[in-house]
Amino acid sequence: MNRLLQLLTLAAFVMLAVPACSPERGVSDLIEAETEDAVVVDAILIVDAPLPTVLVTRTVSPLAEFTQQAIAERSANIVIRREDGLAVTYQETSGSPGEYAPAGPQAPPVLPSTRYDITVTTADGRTVTGTTRTPPRFRIAQWLLLEDDAETARRQFQTFNDLGTAVYDHPDNQVVYNDGLLEARYPDEDLQFQVGILNLEEDSPLVVNPDFFSDEDLLDLERVLSSPPLLGDEGSLRLPWLAIYYEGRTLLRIHSIDENWYDLIRSTPGLDGSGGGLAFGGNAGENFERPLFRLEGGIGIFGSGSVDSVGFRILPPE
Incomplete structure (x- = not known):
């Protein structure tokens, strides 16, 4: 599936201006000024699929050049931990800038009804953490x-x-x-x-x-x-x-x-x-x-x- 944050990356995270008289609030209206230079983490775990890649970027000023190279967060340390103690470290890929993949030959599958925690530490020492509990395995009857x-x-x-x-x-x-x-x-x-x-x-x-x-x-x-x-x-x-x-x-x-x-x-x-x-x-x-x-x-x-x-x-x- 396409990344959920595609819209945010293209609009909010570059802080595009929306006219004050606009009756409709866009994404950029909802992102306050202090989110400039914020660390952005994007990872979706799908039950029974391998652990996914993680995209780590930074928000940028609307005056800055917006390219994947410009927003990519390089040399971050990423670990995803499962509730049973399994820890999977990530490494930068040679593909898209800011993209990280599980280290090792094969990523473990995502389990249903299980807690996962992520820790992202950037090269300049910032830390982002998050937790998800996967849904039960879902099948249409x-x-x-x-x-x-x-x-x-x-x-x-x-x-x-x-x-x-x-x-x-x-x-x-x-x-x-x-x-x-x-x-x-x-x-x-x-x-x-x-x-x-x-x-x-x-x-x-x-x-x-x-x-x-x-x-x-x-x-x-x-x-x-x-x-x-x-x-x-x-x-x-x-x-x-x-x-x-x-x-x-x-x-x-x-x-x-x-x-x-x-x-x-x-x-x-x-x-x-x-x-x-x-x-x-x-x-x-x-x-x-x-x-x-x-x-x-x-x-x-x-x-x-x-x-x-x-x-x-x-x-x-x-």
Whole structure:
């Protein structure tokens, strides 16, 4: 998945100015002046995946040149500790500046329902710490296409566990746009979610009616979208058709997320569904003075999630 802090890195962390008369608060409105030269940590742990890379950068003045080289935090010491005592040290990669990867030949997998702590010590002696407790392993019990009555199941989708990438060509996974309702059913638990929708085609045509959009809006329609934070305590999630713009192979991911991830996206414009080109849907209905960063000594995110996904092909209306 794309890093959650992409929007923050490009907007808030370079402190872009927003006109004082603007009726909408942008990300940069929420980041106060004292966050200039703050250490930014970005790491998301996904259950059953290897421990991830960690990106460490600094916020910079809006007058400074904004490049990955300019914001990268070099020569930091990073350790992630698991609640059972396992400690994994990190080393700088030869790839993106400011990126660190677990040392050793193979990173251990992320365990469900487990506490992880991160300590980042910069070359000039600053320390950033954070804690996440990973969610339980999350699996969708049924991916369904419902009739318009929202109760009758028309059919159940084939999954990646069943067919791998062949799901996109299976008859059960051919979906006519706006015909029926898309629903995911899971064990009835009190969970927090973020949904991601990815159109995997490069140039497939629009499936929505272009008359609903201005020419400018049509240029902004994304092939990768994320939902606002969602509370799922009823055992099902329904995907709105308005979140799908294009024909072709579509990947739907549902992340069960920890408090750190949830707090960041519900408190940050553009990540909360209020705009910015990254999100669809409404926001959490809360008014925050600044993003909620659950880190000590810095800003950013050290969070975790567990994900399940399904693939299908969107067909144009008949």
